[in-house]
Amino acid sequence: TLKQMKKGFLQQLFPKNGEKVPRMRFTGFQEELEQRKFGEMVNRLNKTSNSSGLPKVEFEDIISGAGRLNKDISNKFDNRKGVIFHPNNILYGKLRPYLKNWLHPNFKGVALGDFWVFEASDTHPFFIYILIQSENYQKVANDTAGTKMPRSDWKKVSNNNFLIPTEKYEQQKIGSFFKQLDNTITLHQYKLDQLNILKRSCLQNMFI
Template sequence: MQTKKRKSPSLRFRGYTDDWEERKLTDIVSRLSKSSNNSELPKIEFEDIVAGEGRLNKDVSHKFDDRKGILFESQNILYGKLRPYLKNWLLADFKGIALGDFWVFKSINSDPKFVYSLIQSNHYQKVANDTSGTKMPRSDWKKVSSTDFPTPSSLEEQQKIGSFFKQLDDTIALHQRKLDLLKKQKKGFLQKMFPKNGVKVPELRFAGFADNWENIKFKDILKTYSFRSYLAYPSDIGKYEVIQQGNNPIVGYSDGTPFMDYKDIILFGDHTVSLYKPQSPFFISTDGVKILSADNFEGNYLYTTLERYKPDSQGYKRHFTILKNQELWFTRNMEEQKKIGSFFKQLDNTISLQQKKLVLLKDQKKALLQKMFI
C-alpha cells in the first residue's frame, strides 16, 4: 500500500492551512553568474564562513583584491557546492564577490530568508549531498534544480518562517559570540595570572599574596600512577566512569575496583593533550590516559597549571615526554593555589554552561527544520 505523501509540515504558524506546492528550485531562485573582479568590493571564500552556522569568522569588509568571482548583493544566498556536507552557506547582508565553488542564489517570487532556511532543510540537503566523486565532490546543479521542493504558496507564510529562523540564527550567533568571548577571556587570564618568563610574580594576582613564584620542570613535581589495574572496557552500564582521552572523556561505565583517590588527580591525554579532572572514582580505557598528581598542588590549581603550560599538539605522538621537560612557574602558597584553582573552575563551569546552551539551541533548530519543512 502506497503511503500518502504529506502536503504540509507538521508544525505551522496559526492561520495557514493550505497545502504546500511542489516547486522546482529554479521557480523560487535564479542562479547568478555575473563575474566581476571589482577591487573595491569585499571577497568571500570558503574559509571565511563558519561551517553550518551561516556566519563569517572574520571581518571581510576590507578584504579587497582583483580576483574574479560571482557578484552578489545583499539578501543573495551563497551556497558552497564543493563538499556540500561542510555546509558553507551564507545569507549576505552586503554586496561583494564570491570566490571559488559557490552557487549564488537570488530569490524570485519568494522570500530570501525562507529560501535560506529551505536549503538547510533535510530534503534539500539530501539532494545537494547526493554527489559524485570522492576527493572533490560537488553538488549536481541539474539534479538540485530539477528536484521538487514543497513550498508555501503564501508569501506571508514564507516570510514568517524565514523571519523565525533568522531570529533563531541571530540568537545562536549571540550565544556563540558569548562563548568565544569567555574562551578569549580565559586565555587572557591564563597569561596574566601566571608569571611571564624572567618575572617571579604574575601580572594579575589576588590581594594579600606577595611571595615570589618558583620556576621548575614538570618532571620534578609530577607523580604518575600505573594504569594497568584501572583499564576497563566501557559499557552502557556500571557504577564508575571509564575515561578516554580527547574532547569527550566519558566513554562509558564499568564495575569493579576503580581508582579511588581521585580528589587531586588530573588525567592527561598522551596523544591528544587533553585534560580531565575526575569528580568520582574512575577507570581508564587506554594506556594513553596518564594518571597524574603533584605533591603540595591543589587539584584545581594543578589542572590550571597544566592547562597553562601543556605543549601544543604535534599530531598523533606521545606528548607526555614533552610535557615532563616543560618549565612552569608555581606558587607554594596553598591558599593562593586554591583561589586560582577555584577561579578557573568557576570560569570553566560558566564556559561549559554556555556551551550547553549553544548545543541546545542548535538541536532545537535542527528539530524545527524537520518539523517546519516537508
C-alpha cells in the same frame, strides 16, 4: 541547545520526503503546500567581476553550518575573479556540500571559488536561505559524484521538487522565525567567544 532546537524546527516546519504537510505550522495557515522545482524558486546568478573595490568571500571566511563570517572581510580587496552577489542573495558552497558553507549577506561582494549565488524568484529570500539548510535540500545537494572533490549537481538540485507554502506571508513568517533564532545563536556564541578570550587571558596572567 539552541542549535539543536533549530535543527528540530527545521525538521518540523519542512515536510520530510513522502509527507504532504509539515508536522508543525504557524497558526492561521491552512492552505495546502505547493510543489515547486528549486530552479523555479531561484535565479542562479553568474555575473562575474574582478573588481578590487568589492570585498571577497571564500570558503575559509564562513563558519561551517552557521552562516556567519569568522572575520571582518570589509577590507578584503584584491583582483581575483568571482560571482557578484548583492544583499539578500544566498551563497551556497557546492564543493563538498557536506561542509555546509552558506551565507545570506547584507552587503555587496564577490564570491570566490565553488559557490552558487541565488536570487529568490517569487519567493521570500530568507525562506530560500532556510530551505537550503533543510534535510530535503541537503539530501539532494549531497547526491554527488566523485570522492575527493564532490560537487553538488545543479541539474539534480534545480529539478528537485520541494513542498513550500503558497503564501509569501507564511514564507516570511518561517524566515523571520529562523532569522531571530539565528540572531540569538550568534549572540550567545559571541558571549561564549568573549569568555574564552577572558579565560585565555587569565591563564596567561595567573600562571608563570
